[in-house]
Amino acid sequence: MGALGIALVVLMVAGAIFADLLSLYEPDRISPRDRFSAPSMEHFLGTDHLGRDLFARVLHGGRIALSVALSSILISLIIGVALGLVAGYGPRRLDNLMLLLLDSIKSFPTVMLALALVTLFGPSLTVVMVVVVLVTMPGYARIIRTQTLALKESEFVTAAISLGAGTPRILRVHIMPNVIGPLLILASMDIPVVIAIEAGMSFLGLGVRPPTPSWGAILNDGYAAIRESPWIVVAGGLPIIITTLGFTFLGETLRDVFDPRLDTRR
């Protein structure tokens, strides 16, 4: 399952990176003569209502989806880990303050939050990323905090302190390796969620601006013509499904890798 996950992820990432080499057409080249053509050897996934090659648009859309997902998850991880460690290891009062902050952020419904931010700042990729960070970060911080709380009292941390380790060292050397595994698994499984958020916002016109290819935008384009030309929606939906499966399988595999107790090689 791990191999399949990695294969699917590699497939999508490679497609995004080499989008220019792989596609025969420009992703936003309009050709009215080829409108609504079904998948063929010329257009692998067909064309949309403006005659744009869907294969090219899917590959270029992957760039948007993956770069938004990976970079915003990374930012979210960094902030979440920092806040979680402070909340878990720091004084009680700070912990309460952090929890209040995290719970308030988390209590915003995703769509409401997205709408509010788009209303304030206009639709853009940055807004999508901010939404993703705000949605995923509290979960990471919570996980880190809970685990840190438990580990803080563990004997090996006491032992390390009594053998002269300071707080930064305790956090970095003794607590981080214990908490980072589960977190990376969660992050890997969150990537599809993020891709869905990006696609959803673009579908609603709250994400990337129209000419830019995005999986959500492709879905939106095909939505109106779903009866006559269903391949447009398929072209938009298929990559979302493949990526979701890939990263979910990858997350499962990561879990086995990060837990030395499950190691069966020895």
Added chain:
Amino acid sequence: MSLPTVNLLTIRDLNVRFATERGELHALRDVGLDIGKERIVGIVGESGCGKSTLINAILGLLANNGRIDGGRILFNGRDLTRLDPKSMQALRGIEIATVFQDPMGALNPVISVGRQMRNIQYRSSLRNKEKDARSVAMLQRVRIPDAKQALHRFPHEFSGGMKQRIAIAMALMMEPALLIADEPTTALDATLEVATIDLLKDLQAGIGCSVLFISHHLGVIAELCDEVVVMYAGEVVERGSTSQVFNHPNHPYTARLLECDPARQAKRTRLLPTIPGEIPDLRHRPPGCIFASRCADHRSACQAPPPEIEVDNGHFARCIHARHHDENSRSRRP
């Protein structure tokens, strides 16, 4: 008091209090003890008598609600109660090292043993290769078979006894002047206990460090320690050399404790002897003798704090009944 220069650690009149929701808890009262250079000193006492609090006070790791309320902890001539946190941290692991009770939890489960042993040496300027060589040498000293391979393994791949030996190896890595062993054998079975005691003795002699050994197992203390400190409810009730305290207990608590040792029972019995009564509430510590409420020899004079009487050379008991050996040849009460 004996000459302070030959002592590695001297504790005098140490008082520790904890702020709790239901009043202040006087956890340690006027605790005093000496640990000579290269000596092994044992602390005995039942659960809750302040053994762990004493360790944490020495290490400067009291919980946030605890504070040292008077007294001195002199280590190599420096008063640890006045040391700033930075210097205290510099002391831990280098000059004072600690081994804890639970070998299962003492090692970080997700880091290889080699990494952990390297981590302990983070203040040393050696290269990683040299650090690893030192780790291997140390693991060999605690008799871990195939020490080189052991560096690459994780804690769950070792047995409980091996984990405890690895923890001991880590504590002694920097060749500290004082090793504090907090019930290191309690979680081990009897055979391993003996082996660990032998090992500790060897290592102590090899490194030339002093050991403060905490246990409630009297047999282990008798086997390992040069001197014994008996604690009861946060006070040192009796201290002296192991033979003095075990053969001529002068405090009634010590005497009763020795009677209760299952290993000393002459007859097979289903009912092990116990000391009636329980430890007084330390939030309302009685002003007089702390053991008075459970003592068969309780007099009205016990309402006043008892003096610490030197009954023999270096043998002290905090009881008004304590008499110098020459004056008093009474045997232990039945």
